[in-house]
Amino acid sequence: MNTLLVLFSLLQNPDSLAVRFAAMTAVTGYEQAMTDSLLSLLPGSMRDRVGNVTLSLGRGAPKRLVSCALDEIGYAVGNITDDGHLTLRRVGGGARLSPLFDQQLEGERVTLFGRRGLVPGVVAVRSTHLTRGRPTGNEAPFTVDNAYVDVGARSRDEVRALGLELLTPVSVAKRPHRYGDRLLAAPNAGRRSACAALAAAALSRPRVRGTVVVAFTVQSLYADSAGLKSVQALQGPFDDIRQLSPVPARFSDTPVETVALADVEALLRDVVQWIGGGR
Numbered sequence: 001m002n003t004l005l006v007l008f009s010l011l012q013n014p015d016s017l018a019v020r021f022a023a024m025t026a027v028t029g030y031e032q033a034m035t036d037s038l039l040s041l042l043p044g045s046m047r048d049r050v051g052n053v054t055l056s057l058g059r060g061a062p063k064r065l066v067s068c069a070l071d072e073i074g075y076a077v078g079n080i081t082d083d084g085h086l087t088l089r090r091v092g093g094g095a096r097l098s099p100l101f102d103q104q105l106e107g108e109r110v111t112l113f114g115r116r117g118l119v120p121g122v123v124a125v126r127s128t129h130l131t132r133g134r135p136t137g138n139e140a141p142f143t144v145d146n147a148y149v150d151v152g153a154r155s156r157d158e159v160r161a162l163g164l165e166l167l168t169p170v171s172v173a174k175r176p177h178r179y180g181d182r183l184l185a186a187p188n189a190g191r192r193s194a195c196a197a198l199a200a201a202a203l204s205r206p207r208v209r210g211t212v213v214v215a216f217t218v219q220s221l222y223a224d225s226a227g228l229k230s231v232q233a234l235q236g237p238f239d240d241i242r243q244l245s246p247v248p249a250r251f252s253d254t255p256v257e258t259v260a261l262a263d264v265e266a267l268l269r270d271v272v273q274w275i276g277g278g279r
Contacts, residue, residue: 017196022176022186027074028092030169050230058208062239068195069220075170084153092221109173116163121151182261190246197267209277
């Protein structure tokens with residue numbers, strides 16, 4: 001019994017959950033692996049037809065909704081070459097992104113989420129021996145169109161034997177790093193930490209005023225925020241709706257986006273208070 005209590009305490013800990021969530025990947029439209037994990041983490045939760053994970057707390061009026069967005073900007077396989085390399089296309093983002101966003105891929109490890117499991121890869125860089133150094137100021141910066149992923153295959157058939165196909169989701173390899181005074185660096189750390197705070201709040205068995213639907217929504221980076229709208233349509237109407245913003249972060253939209261875990265803990269306390277009818 002003591003072991004179970006310790007495990008439950010760790011699951012509720014916002015620091016531990018923030019690190020755990022930051023290691024997960026949920027490219028827009030390909031969120032199922034992360035929602036599978038949430039269904040295991042949150043007893044009583046369910047996944048709707050769109051893919052959102054929801055958990056209902058309490059009963060009666062008022063009926064309120066608190067949500068966070070799971071999905072992230074990522075990539076998908078756009079083509080497989082005859083010699084076994086893969087090219088990429090970005091998923092999500094649009095005009096708001098920095099034109100240098102895709103440079104985080106150059107020379108980096110990536111993870112491909114194939115039908116047979118995870119496949120590691122690396123994005124190739126130009127030979128410094130043949131190009132005589134880094135690009136000059138007159139050359140165009142690296143873009144996703146320059147990305148060629150090497151997964152150790154020598155042909156298209158070997159790529160497919162690994163379970164990789166067109167539209168297989170791809171992300172920069174996730175290696176969350178804690179450092180300094182409770183700082184966490186990871187891609188999408190702000191969004192992931194907000195969801196971690198919400199999950200910790202739901203696991204803490206908070207006092208609930210009326211009914212509160214806790215929702216982890218998908219496809220938020222599409223034009224209509226399809227996931228959130230589907231929760232409102234399927235489980236509403238709601239008397240109040242709160243959508244959690246990402247935890248404040250430095251170095252946003254980079255592999256080392258950094259949040260303070262103290263801010264995650266503060267958000268957890270705020271959400272628990274809101275669920276109980278405060279503020």
